[in-house]
Amino acid sequence: MSSSQIPGGQPLLKVSGLKVYYHISQGVVKAVDDIDFTVNCGEFVGLSGESGCGKTTTAMTLLKILPREGVIEGGQALFNNRDILSLKKKEINAFRWQEISMVFQGAMNSLNPVHRVINQMINAILIHEKMPREKAKEIALELIESVGIERSRATAYPHELSGGMKQRLMIALALVLHPPLVIADEPTTALDVMIQAQILDLFKQLRQRTSLSLLIITHDLSVLAETCDKIIIMYAGKIVEEAPTEILFNEPAHPYTKKLISSFPSILADKEIDFIPGNPPDLIDPPAGCNFHPRCDYVIDRCRAESPPLVDEGGHRVACFRRNEI
Template identity: 85%
Template sequence: MTETFSTEIPAGQPALKVIGLKVYYHISQGIVKAVDDIDFTVGCGEFVGLSGESGCGKTTTAMTLLQILPKEGVVEGGQAIVGNTDILTLGKKDMEAFRWKGISMVFQGAMNSLNPVHRVIDQMVDAILIHEDMSKKEAREIALELIESVGIEKSRARAYPHELSGGMKQRLMIALSLVLHPPLVIADEPTTALDVMIQAQILDLFNQLREKTSLSLLIITHDLSVLAETCDKVIIMYAGKIVEEAPVQILFNEPAHPYTRKLIASFPSILADKEIEFIPGNPPDLIDPPIGCNFHPRCDYAIDKCRTEDPPLVDEGGHRVACFRRHEI
């Protein structure tokens, strides 16, 4: 089949550019605006974090980028450009070819994604041969090289998944996401269910891979410590919208949106003896969201304008914030 897309990233272009993305779920109760007009980029070799409470739209964003939304999910508008290809316009056959070549994913709960009745090397070889015209021997050599690149001895390649630790299985899932050398990888909660030491090893592995391959990574997680350790910039979502985006040090040291401030304050710190705060109330019903700013019912700084107008996402020197009172708080 002749491919109608390119996975090459032109010089000076980002690995991913999302423009005006809207994704709604059409369910019996109404329309859920899960992702509501978001824009962001992931530069070549850049690690970007996407965070927020459960239900904020971060995983829906990832599923949209791979065209694996459930049947209720509908892309209502926008673009998602990798290289010169708007992946949202690709048909089923082209998208099947584009996955893992142009964009791949380490799924949440990836440790359970390996087939339990096949050796890990065979699973990697099969993934390569589906996309590439080469011999099984050549595919095996590529797979072994990748297995070794994520810190696993080649002798473990013939193991079955149940014979490996959780950390080793997660490393293998990362290797599997890289088999076709995609310019962009999405990692959805890559350290979930791993102990602290293994988490640190996985995050260090991502950094090593960036040095070797210029990997671009979109990390989706609710764990702010993962973002602080790994990312170049962080995007905070709330109720389907981006409310703040900034370089990682600025976001953690100078958060400008009330939601971001409360989110950071809700995490414990080893550097200071502080009382952990909580965010009062609940996220809004996305079938019937509040008028104005989605966060105003839970915000200590809300004024009348917040209750009637939706604040735009304003970019000030690479720090984007959607808050009318961003200069006052």
């Protein structure tokens, strides 16, 4: 269940003017092109859009794990008033996992197959914090329990566990040092619906029990509908809309969001199958004006010439000249 009131926390992460370009032999790909957003303390934020919209690049930038071609061209990302992007290499190592940790898509395959899962967790704790091994073990066991896995399974090797259990363990591993922010990139995409439901339940419990902030990145809007306070929609490297979950689903104001929601199949009702004609733009040579205008039903001359700014009206941010007509 998503609640209508947003927890009134302080901004934990404040990204502004972020630009990340990939310099490849064919040219410069503007993967993330001037985006701003905040994640408040205790808030669950969803970041969605289609492949190539820049959502994963955003996550990789925040953890500074961009591939060599990816260059941060501008902007800042303030985390607790410290700019992540200007951290030195040494500082980053201490920063990752302790301040921000990440759960990747298919993370269950990143457990080391030759070590028992409990030892992997203990080691993760000991790398960052000085404490007796016994104490680290106790912390690890508690975490394993908190993600719904019996203590007795902690000594198992990864291959003895199912995909869902491994994914839950990865979430436990991400929480091991109690970071204030966890970034989850497609955390349930490779899983069956039953396991997905278990993971989403886990997120909801964490939200009730802790002050964790979570940035969930997924193309699956239905996952976000069930877990997030607010949702950010990206298209071709830019944020096109941001709104509290309920408003985004019930009163989408950007033509892209509207189409995306109506294209999404639902088991609840007979829905006409809808889709967005055409393909996402080439980010080396994006169209003039609004990136979405070649696929948009509401296009006017102005959209072809000018890129619409992201305008905030009472917490509902939309980048469209015709937002009030949609």
